[in-house]
Amino acid sequence: MTVTELLQNLVRRPSINPMGRTDIPSDLAHESRVTAYLEGQLKSLGVECHRQPVAAGRDNLIAFYRTDSPITYLWEAHQDTVPVDGMTVEPFAAVLRDGKLFGRGACDVKAGIACMLAAFARLVREKPVGSANVILAFTVDEEHTFLGVQELMKANLTADFAVVAEPTLLNVVTTHKGVVRWQLETGGRACHSSRPDEGVSAVYRMAKVVAAVEEYAEKLRTSRSHPRLGSPTLSVGMIAGGVSPNTVPDQCVIQLDRRLLPGEDAQAAIDDLSAFLAARDFGFSIATKRHFACPALSPTADDHPHLQRFAKAIGPHEKLAVPYGTDASSISPTIPAVVFGPGDIAQAHTKDEWVELAQVERAADILFRFAAFP
Ligand SMILES: [Zn+2]
Known part of the structure:
Protein backbone atom coordinates (compact mmCIF):
# COMPACT_ATOMS: atom_id res chain seq x y z
CA MET A 1 0.00 0.00 0.00
CA LYS A 177 5.17 27.24 24.27
CA GLY A 178 3.02 25.38 26.79
CA VAL A 179 -0.50 26.24 27.89
CA VAL A 180 -2.63 26.29 31.02
CA ARG A 181 -6.39 26.82 30.91
CA TRP A 182 -8.60 27.68 33.84
CA GLN A 183 -11.75 29.56 34.72
CA LEU A 184 -12.65 32.34 37.09
CA GLU A 185 -16.13 32.64 38.53
CA THR A 186 -17.91 35.49 40.27
CA GLY A 187 -21.12 35.09 42.27
CA GLY A 188 -23.92 37.54 43.11
CA ARG A 189 -27.53 37.59 44.23
CA ALA A 190 -30.31 37.02 41.71
CA CYS A 191 -33.49 39.07 41.71
CA HIS A 192 -36.05 40.44 39.25
CA SER A 193 -34.50 42.99 36.92
CA SER A 194 -37.28 45.51 37.64
CA ARG A 195 -35.62 46.01 41.06
CA PRO A 196 -31.92 45.51 40.28
CA ASP A 197 -30.88 47.31 43.47
CA GLU A 198 -32.19 44.33 45.46
CA GLY A 199 -29.69 41.98 43.83
CA VAL A 200 -25.96 41.81 43.17
CA SER A 201 -24.86 41.36 39.56
CA ALA A 202 -22.18 38.71 39.01
CA VAL A 203 -21.74 40.18 35.52
CA TYR A 204 -20.89 43.66 36.82
CA ARG A 205 -18.43 42.03 39.19
CA MET A 206 -16.88 40.04 36.37
CA ALA A 207 -16.62 43.19 34.23
CA LYS A 208 -14.21 44.60 36.85
CA VAL A 209 -12.28 41.34 36.86
CA VAL A 210 -12.03 41.26 33.04
CA ALA A 211 -10.71 44.83 32.93
CA ALA A 212 -8.06 43.89 35.50
CA VAL A 213 -7.16 40.72 33.58
CA GLU A 214 -6.65 42.80 30.43
CA GLU A 215 -4.27 45.07 32.34
CA TYR A 216 -2.41 42.06 33.72
CA ALA A 217 -2.15 40.50 30.24
CA GLU A 218 -0.59 43.70 28.91
CA LYS A 219 1.95 43.75 31.76
CA LEU A 220 2.70 40.06 31.19
CA ARG A 221 3.42 40.67 27.52
CA THR A 222 6.15 43.17 28.38
CA SER A 223 7.41 41.46 31.57
CA ARG A 224 9.84 39.01 29.97
CA SER A 225 10.74 37.49 26.68
CA HIS A 226 12.27 34.23 25.45
CA PRO A 227 14.84 34.74 22.67
CA ARG A 228 13.01 32.37 20.32
CA LEU A 229 9.44 32.19 21.65
CA GLY A 230 8.81 35.82 22.60
CA SER A 231 6.67 36.71 25.60
CA PRO A 232 4.14 34.70 27.59
CA THR A 233 0.52 35.62 26.76
CA LEU A 234 -2.87 35.55 28.44
CA SER A 235 -6.26 35.64 26.72
CA VAL A 236 -9.87 35.54 27.93
CA GLY A 237 -11.52 33.28 25.38
CA MET A 238 -15.07 32.88 26.70
CA ILE A 239 -17.50 34.60 29.02
CA ALA A 240 -20.87 33.33 30.23
CA GLY A 241 -23.29 34.69 32.81
CA GLY A 242 -26.95 35.19 33.53
CA VAL A 243 -30.09 33.23 32.61
CA SER A 244 -32.47 35.84 31.16
CA PRO A 245 -32.66 39.57 30.42
CA ASN A 246 -35.10 40.07 33.29
CA THR A 247 -32.98 38.44 36.00
CA VAL A 248 -30.02 40.02 37.76
CA PRO A 249 -27.32 37.36 37.24
CA ASP A 250 -25.89 35.52 40.22
CA GLN A 251 -23.12 33.79 38.28
CA CYS A 252 -20.53 34.72 35.65
CA VAL A 253 -17.62 32.65 34.36
CA ILE A 254 -14.65 33.46 32.15
CA GLN A 255 -12.28 30.96 30.51
CA LEU A 256 -8.60 31.87 30.39
CA ASP A 257 -5.76 30.61 28.23
CA ARG A 258 -2.21 31.38 29.35
CA ARG A 259 0.72 30.42 27.11
CA LEU A 260 3.79 29.34 29.06
CA LEU A 261 7.48 29.73 28.31
CA PRO A 262 9.95 26.89 29.01
CA GLY A 263 10.54 26.68 32.76
CA GLU A 264 7.24 28.37 33.69
CA ASP A 265 5.03 26.45 36.10
CA ALA A 266 1.32 26.26 35.25
CA GLN A 267 0.07 26.60 38.83
CA ALA A 268 2.46 29.48 39.50
CA ALA A 269 0.98 31.25 36.45
CA ILE A 270 -2.55 30.83 37.84
CA ASP A 271 -1.48 31.92 41.32
CA ASP A 272 0.27 35.01 39.97
CA LEU A 273 -2.93 36.31 38.35
CA SER A 274 -4.92 35.44 41.49
CA ALA A 275 -2.50 37.50 43.60
CA PHE A 276 -2.79 40.42 41.13
CA LEU A 277 -6.59 40.31 41.39
CA ALA A 278 -6.55 39.91 45.19
CA ALA A 279 -4.47 43.09 45.45
CA ARG A 280 -7.33 44.99 43.77
CA ASP A 281 -9.56 44.50 46.83
CA PHE A 282 -12.75 44.11 44.84
CA GLY A 283 -14.70 43.18 47.96
CA PHE A 284 -16.05 39.93 46.49
CA SER A 285 -14.50 36.52 46.06
CA ILE A 286 -13.38 34.98 42.78
CA ALA A 287 -13.43 31.20 42.49
CA THR A 288 -10.70 29.51 40.43
CA LYS A 289 -11.00 26.15 38.69
CA ARG A 290 -8.07 24.70 36.74
CA HIS A 291 -8.92 22.69 33.62
CA PHE A 292 -5.63 21.41 32.22
CA ALA A 293 -2.03 22.25 31.58
CA CYS A 294 0.65 21.22 29.15
CA PRO A 295 4.20 22.47 29.72
ZN1 LIG B 1 -1.99 17.96 15.60
Whole structure:
Protein backbone atom coordinates (compact mmCIF):
# COMPACT_ATOMS: atom_id res chain seq x y z
CA MET A 1 0.00 0.00 0.00
CA THR A 2 1.32 3.47 -0.87
CA VAL A 3 1.56 6.22 1.72
CA THR A 4 -1.21 8.07 -0.17
CA GLU A 5 -3.53 5.07 0.06
CA LEU A 6 -2.75 4.80 3.78
CA LEU A 7 -3.59 8.46 4.24
CA GLN A 8 -6.85 8.09 2.30
CA ASN A 9 -7.87 5.15 4.49
CA LEU A 10 -7.15 7.21 7.61
CA VAL A 11 -9.07 10.31 6.47
CA ARG A 12 -12.04 8.09 5.53
CA ARG A 13 -12.23 6.94 9.16
CA PRO A 14 -13.56 9.84 11.26
CA SER A 15 -11.84 10.39 14.62
CA ILE A 16 -13.25 13.66 15.86
CA ASN A 17 -12.29 14.77 19.32
CA PRO A 18 -15.55 16.15 20.79
CA MET A 19 -13.44 18.53 22.93
CA GLY A 20 -16.13 18.62 25.59
CA ARG A 21 -19.06 18.98 23.15
CA THR A 22 -22.00 16.58 23.28
CA ASP A 23 -23.37 17.15 19.74
CA ILE A 24 -20.85 15.06 17.78
CA PRO A 25 -22.55 11.90 16.41
CA SER A 26 -21.14 8.70 17.88
CA ASP A 27 -20.16 7.35 14.44
CA LEU A 28 -17.82 10.33 14.02
CA ALA A 29 -16.61 10.86 17.59
CA HIS A 30 -13.41 9.52 19.13
CA GLU A 31 -10.55 7.50 17.68
CA SER A 32 -11.78 3.86 17.69
CA ARG A 33 -12.14 3.47 13.89
CA VAL A 34 -8.62 4.77 13.29
CA THR A 35 -7.23 2.68 16.14
CA ALA A 36 -8.75 -0.51 14.73
CA TYR A 37 -7.42 0.24 11.24
CA LEU A 38 -3.89 0.99 12.48
CA GLU A 39 -3.92 -2.08 14.70
CA GLY A 40 -4.85 -4.22 11.68
CA GLN A 41 -2.00 -2.74 9.66
CA LEU A 42 0.54 -3.27 12.44
CA LYS A 43 -0.61 -6.82 13.16
CA SER A 44 -0.29 -7.69 9.47
CA LEU A 45 3.36 -6.61 9.71
CA GLY A 46 3.82 -9.27 12.40
CA VAL A 47 5.33 -6.87 14.96
CA GLU A 48 4.62 -6.66 18.67
CA CYS A 49 1.72 -4.25 19.03
CA HIS A 50 -0.57 -3.54 21.92
CA ARG A 51 -3.33 -1.25 23.03
CA GLN A 52 -3.01 1.00 26.04
CA PRO A 53 -6.45 2.00 27.37
CA VAL A 54 -6.74 5.74 28.06
CA ALA A 55 -10.49 6.36 28.43
CA ALA A 56 -13.68 4.42 27.60
CA GLY A 57 -13.27 3.18 24.00
CA ARG A 58 -10.15 5.30 23.52
CA ASP A 59 -6.85 3.44 23.27
CA ASN A 60 -3.28 4.36 22.43
CA LEU A 61 -1.45 1.93 20.15
CA ILE A 62 2.20 1.04 20.75
CA ALA A 63 4.23 -1.07 18.29
CA PHE A 64 7.86 -2.17 18.30
CA TYR A 65 10.44 -2.65 15.56
CA ARG A 66 13.27 -4.43 17.34
CA THR A 67 16.87 -4.72 16.19
CA ASP A 68 20.13 -5.32 18.04
CA SER A 69 21.08 -1.65 17.74
CA PRO A 70 21.77 0.23 21.01
CA ILE A 71 19.75 3.15 19.61
CA THR A 72 15.98 3.49 20.02
CA TYR A 73 13.74 6.13 18.50
CA LEU A 74 10.18 6.93 19.49
CA TRP A 75 7.83 8.12 16.77
CA GLU A 76 4.54 9.53 18.03
CA ALA A 77 1.42 10.86 16.28
CA HIS A 78 -2.10 11.59 17.52
CA GLN A 79 -5.15 9.81 16.11
CA ASP A 80 -7.77 12.49 16.80
CA THR A 81 -8.85 15.48 14.74
CA VAL A 82 -10.81 18.64 15.49
CA PRO A 83 -14.56 18.77 14.54
CA VAL A 84 -15.78 19.44 10.98
CA ASP A 85 -18.19 22.39 11.42
CA GLY A 86 -18.26 24.76 8.46
CA MET A 87 -15.97 22.69 6.24
CA THR A 88 -16.20 23.54 2.55
CA VAL A 89 -14.69 20.23 1.39
CA GLU A 90 -16.19 16.82 2.12
CA PRO A 91 -14.40 15.97 5.39
CA PHE A 92 -14.14 12.19 5.00
CA ALA A 93 -13.96 11.64 1.22
CA ALA A 94 -10.16 11.98 1.03
CA VAL A 95 -10.41 13.60 -2.42
CA LEU A 96 -7.16 13.83 -4.43
CA ARG A 97 -6.70 16.92 -6.59
CA ASP A 98 -3.65 18.79 -7.92
CA GLY A 99 -1.21 16.72 -5.87
CA LYS A 100 -3.13 17.39 -2.66
CA LEU A 101 -5.37 15.30 -0.43
CA PHE A 102 -8.36 17.09 1.10
CA GLY A 103 -10.25 16.24 4.29
CA ARG A 104 -10.38 16.61 8.06
CA GLY A 105 -7.11 15.42 9.54
CA ALA A 106 -5.36 15.29 6.14
CA CYS A 107 -2.76 17.72 7.45
CA ASP A 108 -3.25 17.46 11.25
CA VAL A 109 -2.12 14.83 11.61
CA LYS A 110 -3.13 11.78 9.59
CA ALA A 111 -0.40 12.67 7.07
CA GLY A 112 2.03 12.32 9.97
CA ILE A 113 0.54 8.95 10.95
CA ALA A 114 0.71 7.72 7.35
CA CYS A 115 4.36 8.65 6.84
CA MET A 116 5.40 7.17 10.19
CA LEU A 117 3.53 3.94 9.50
CA ALA A 118 4.89 3.71 5.94
CA ALA A 119 8.48 4.23 7.15
CA PHE A 120 7.96 1.73 9.99
CA ALA A 121 6.51 -0.88 7.61
CA ARG A 122 9.46 -0.44 5.26
CA LEU A 123 11.89 -0.98 8.16
CA VAL A 124 10.06 -4.17 9.14
CA ARG A 125 10.08 -5.45 5.55
CA GLU A 126 13.65 -4.50 4.63
CA LYS A 127 15.33 -4.85 8.07
CA PRO A 128 18.32 -2.68 7.07
CA VAL A 129 21.55 -3.81 8.74
CA GLY A 130 22.39 -1.55 11.69
CA SER A 131 18.98 0.10 11.82
CA ALA A 132 17.79 1.61 15.09
CA ASN A 133 14.92 0.21 17.17
CA VAL A 134 11.70 2.13 16.62
CA ILE A 135 8.77 2.44 18.99
CA LEU A 136 5.71 3.65 17.14
CA ALA A 137 2.98 5.24 19.27
CA PHE A 138 -0.40 6.48 18.07
CA THR A 139 -2.13 8.37 20.88
CA VAL A 140 -5.60 9.74 21.59
CA ASP A 141 -6.87 13.14 22.72
CA GLU A 142 -4.10 15.50 21.56
CA GLU A 143 -6.56 18.14 20.39
CA HIS A 144 -8.18 18.57 23.78
CA THR A 145 -6.38 17.58 26.98
CA PHE A 146 -3.34 15.48 25.97
CA LEU A 147 -4.65 12.43 27.90
CA GLY A 148 -3.15 9.93 25.44
CA VAL A 149 0.45 11.08 25.54
CA GLN A 150 0.33 11.47 29.31
CA GLU A 151 -0.81 7.85 29.61
CA LEU A 152 1.84 6.79 27.07
CA MET A 153 4.60 8.22 29.26
CA LYS A 154 3.33 6.13 32.19
CA ALA A 155 4.36 3.03 30.22
CA ASN A 156 8.00 3.84 31.07
CA LEU A 157 9.19 3.65 27.47
CA THR A 158 12.88 4.29 27.03
CA ALA A 159 14.26 5.85 23.87
CA ASP A 160 17.16 8.09 22.88
CA PHE A 161 15.18 10.57 20.81
CA ALA A 162 11.56 11.21 19.89
CA VAL A 163 9.94 12.61 16.77
CA VAL A 164 6.39 13.89 17.26
CA ALA A 165 4.29 14.32 14.11
CA GLU A 166 2.71 17.70 13.47
CA PRO A 167 2.66 19.73 10.25
CA THR A 168 5.97 21.64 10.09
CA LEU A 169 6.55 21.77 6.31
CA LEU A 170 9.38 19.28 6.95
CA ASN A 171 11.12 21.74 9.27
CA VAL A 172 12.03 20.81 12.83
CA VAL A 173 10.36 22.43 15.84
CA THR A 174 12.85 22.26 18.70
CA THR A 175 10.90 24.32 21.23
CA HIS A 176 7.35 25.53 21.71
CA LYS A 177 5.17 27.24 24.27
CA GLY A 178 3.02 25.38 26.79
CA VAL A 179 -0.50 26.24 27.89
CA VAL A 180 -2.63 26.29 31.02
CA ARG A 181 -6.39 26.82 30.91
CA TRP A 182 -8.60 27.68 33.84
CA GLN A 183 -11.75 29.56 34.72
CA LEU A 184 -12.65 32.34 37.09
CA GLU A 185 -16.13 32.64 38.53
CA THR A 186 -17.91 35.49 40.27
CA GLY A 187 -21.12 35.09 42.27
CA GLY A 188 -23.92 37.54 43.11
CA ARG A 189 -27.53 37.59 44.23
CA ALA A 190 -30.31 37.02 41.71
CA CYS A 191 -33.49 39.07 41.71
CA HIS A 192 -36.05 40.44 39.25
CA SER A 193 -34.50 42.99 36.92
CA SER A 194 -37.28 45.51 37.64
CA ARG A 195 -35.62 46.01 41.06
CA PRO A 196 -31.92 45.51 40.28
CA ASP A 197 -30.88 47.31 43.47
CA GLU A 198 -32.19 44.33 45.46
CA GLY A 199 -29.69 41.98 43.83
CA VAL A 200 -25.96 41.81 43.17
CA SER A 201 -24.86 41.36 39.56
CA ALA A 202 -22.18 38.71 39.01
CA VAL A 203 -21.74 40.18 35.52
CA TYR A 204 -20.89 43.66 36.82
CA ARG A 205 -18.43 42.03 39.19
CA MET A 206 -16.88 40.04 36.37
CA ALA A 207 -16.62 43.19 34.23
CA LYS A 208 -14.21 44.60 36.85
CA VAL A 209 -12.28 41.34 36.86
CA VAL A 210 -12.03 41.26 33.04
CA ALA A 211 -10.71 44.83 32.93
CA ALA A 212 -8.06 43.89 35.50
CA VAL A 213 -7.16 40.72 33.58
CA GLU A 214 -6.65 42.80 30.43
CA GLU A 215 -4.27 45.07 32.34
CA TYR A 216 -2.41 42.06 33.72
CA ALA A 217 -2.15 40.50 30.24
CA GLU A 218 -0.59 43.70 28.91
CA LYS A 219 1.95 43.75 31.76
CA LEU A 220 2.70 40.06 31.19
CA ARG A 221 3.42 40.67 27.52
CA THR A 222 6.15 43.17 28.38
CA SER A 223 7.41 41.46 31.57
CA ARG A 224 9.84 39.01 29.97
CA SER A 225 10.74 37.49 26.68
CA HIS A 226 12.27 34.23 25.45
CA PRO A 227 14.84 34.74 22.67
CA ARG A 228 13.01 32.37 20.32
CA LEU A 229 9.44 32.19 21.65
CA GLY A 230 8.81 35.82 22.60
CA SER A 231 6.67 36.71 25.60
CA PRO A 232 4.14 34.70 27.59
CA THR A 233 0.52 35.62 26.76
CA LEU A 234 -2.87 35.55 28.44
CA SER A 235 -6.26 35.64 26.72
CA VAL A 236 -9.87 35.54 27.93
CA GLY A 237 -11.52 33.28 25.38
CA MET A 238 -15.07 32.88 26.70
CA ILE A 239 -17.50 34.60 29.02
CA ALA A 240 -20.87 33.33 30.23
CA GLY A 241 -23.29 34.69 32.81
CA GLY A 242 -26.95 35.19 33.53
CA VAL A 243 -30.09 33.23 32.61
CA SER A 244 -32.47 35.84 31.16
CA PRO A 245 -32.66 39.57 30.42
CA ASN A 246 -35.10 40.07 33.29
CA THR A 247 -32.98 38.44 36.00
CA VAL A 248 -30.02 40.02 37.76
CA PRO A 249 -27.32 37.36 37.24
CA ASP A 250 -25.89 35.52 40.22
CA GLN A 251 -23.12 33.79 38.28
CA CYS A 252 -20.53 34.72 35.65
CA VAL A 253 -17.62 32.65 34.36
CA ILE A 254 -14.65 33.46 32.15
CA GLN A 255 -12.28 30.96 30.51
CA LEU A 256 -8.60 31.87 30.39
CA ASP A 257 -5.76 30.61 28.23
CA ARG A 258 -2.21 31.38 29.35
CA ARG A 259 0.72 30.42 27.11
CA LEU A 260 3.79 29.34 29.06
CA LEU A 261 7.48 29.73 28.31
CA PRO A 262 9.95 26.89 29.01
CA GLY A 263 10.54 26.68 32.76
CA GLU A 264 7.24 28.37 33.69
CA ASP A 265 5.03 26.45 36.10
CA ALA A 266 1.32 26.26 35.25
CA GLN A 267 0.07 26.60 38.83
CA ALA A 268 2.46 29.48 39.50
CA ALA A 269 0.98 31.25 36.45
CA ILE A 270 -2.55 30.83 37.84
CA ASP A 271 -1.48 31.92 41.32
CA ASP A 272 0.27 35.01 39.97
CA LEU A 273 -2.93 36.31 38.35
CA SER A 274 -4.92 35.44 41.49
CA ALA A 275 -2.50 37.50 43.60
CA PHE A 276 -2.79 40.42 41.13
CA LEU A 277 -6.59 40.31 41.39
CA ALA A 278 -6.55 39.91 45.19
CA ALA A 279 -4.47 43.09 45.45
CA ARG A 280 -7.33 44.99 43.77
CA ASP A 281 -9.56 44.50 46.83
CA PHE A 282 -12.75 44.11 44.84
CA GLY A 283 -14.70 43.18 47.96
CA PHE A 284 -16.05 39.93 46.49
CA SER A 285 -14.50 36.52 46.06
CA ILE A 286 -13.38 34.98 42.78
CA ALA A 287 -13.43 31.20 42.49
CA THR A 288 -10.70 29.51 40.43
CA LYS A 289 -11.00 26.15 38.69
CA ARG A 290 -8.07 24.70 36.74
CA HIS A 291 -8.92 22.69 33.62
CA PHE A 292 -5.63 21.41 32.22
CA ALA A 293 -2.03 22.25 31.58
CA CYS A 294 0.65 21.22 29.15
CA PRO A 295 4.20 22.47 29.72
CA ALA A 296 6.36 24.18 27.11
CA LEU A 297 8.71 22.02 25.04
CA SER A 298 12.19 22.48 26.48
CA PRO A 299 14.56 23.21 23.60
CA THR A 300 16.69 20.41 22.15
CA ALA A 301 20.16 21.77 21.42
CA ASP A 302 21.08 21.92 17.72
CA ASP A 303 24.21 19.84 18.45
CA HIS A 304 22.30 16.97 20.12
CA PRO A 305 23.75 13.92 18.31
CA HIS A 306 20.41 12.40 17.34
CA LEU A 307 19.02 15.76 16.23
CA GLN A 308 22.11 16.14 14.04
CA ARG A 309 21.46 12.70 12.52
CA PHE A 310 17.83 13.57 11.98
CA ALA A 311 18.80 16.90 10.40
CA LYS A 312 21.09 15.04 8.00
CA ALA A 313 18.27 12.70 6.98
CA ILE A 314 16.00 15.69 6.27
CA GLY A 315 18.43 17.79 4.24
CA PRO A 316 17.94 21.57 4.07
CA HIS A 317 15.39 22.75 6.65
CA GLU A 318 14.83 25.30 9.39
CA LYS A 319 14.83 24.87 13.17
CA LEU A 320 11.67 26.52 14.46
CA ALA A 321 10.21 27.82 17.72
CA VAL A 322 6.40 27.95 17.62
CA PRO A 323 3.63 29.28 19.88
CA TYR A 324 1.29 26.23 19.70
CA GLY A 325 1.45 23.16 21.93
CA THR A 326 2.05 19.52 20.95
CA ASP A 327 2.48 16.09 22.54
CA ALA A 328 6.26 16.63 22.47
CA SER A 329 6.33 18.61 25.72
CA SER A 330 4.86 15.66 27.65
CA ILE A 331 7.58 13.39 26.18
CA SER A 332 10.58 15.71 26.53
CA PRO A 333 11.04 15.51 30.31
CA THR A 334 11.98 11.84 29.73
CA ILE A 335 13.10 11.65 26.10
CA PRO A 336 14.55 14.53 24.02
CA ALA A 337 11.76 15.35 21.56
CA VAL A 338 11.28 17.42 18.42
CA VAL A 339 8.27 18.02 16.18
CA PHE A 340 8.35 17.22 12.47
CA GLY A 341 5.95 16.39 9.69
CA PRO A 342 4.50 17.08 6.27
CA GLY A 343 1.97 19.85 5.68
CA ASP A 344 1.60 23.40 6.91
CA ILE A 345 0.12 24.26 10.32
CA ALA A 346 -1.74 27.02 8.44
CA GLN A 347 -3.90 24.28 6.86
CA ALA A 348 -4.57 22.49 10.16
CA HIS A 349 -8.13 22.79 11.53
CA THR A 350 -9.24 24.75 8.40
CA LYS A 351 -12.49 24.51 6.42
CA ASP A 352 -10.68 23.07 3.39
CA GLU A 353 -7.88 21.17 5.17
CA TRP A 354 -5.39 19.60 2.77
CA VAL A 355 -1.85 18.28 2.57
CA GLU A 356 0.61 18.16 -0.30
CA LEU A 357 1.24 14.50 -1.14
CA ALA A 358 4.82 14.99 -2.32
CA GLN A 359 5.67 16.18 1.20
CA VAL A 360 4.02 13.15 2.78
CA GLU A 361 6.10 10.85 0.59
CA ARG A 362 9.28 12.79 1.39
CA ALA A 363 8.55 12.63 5.12
CA ALA A 364 8.13 8.84 4.94
CA ASP A 365 11.47 8.56 3.15
CA ILE A 366 13.22 10.86 5.66
CA LEU A 367 11.94 8.87 8.66
CA PHE A 368 12.95 5.59 7.04
CA ARG A 369 16.49 6.79 6.34
CA PHE A 370 16.77 8.31 9.83
CA ALA A 371 16.10 4.94 11.48
CA ALA A 372 17.69 2.73 8.81
CA PHE A 373 21.08 4.45 8.86
CA PRO A 374 21.43 6.04 12.32
ZN1 LIG B 1 -1.99 17.96 15.60
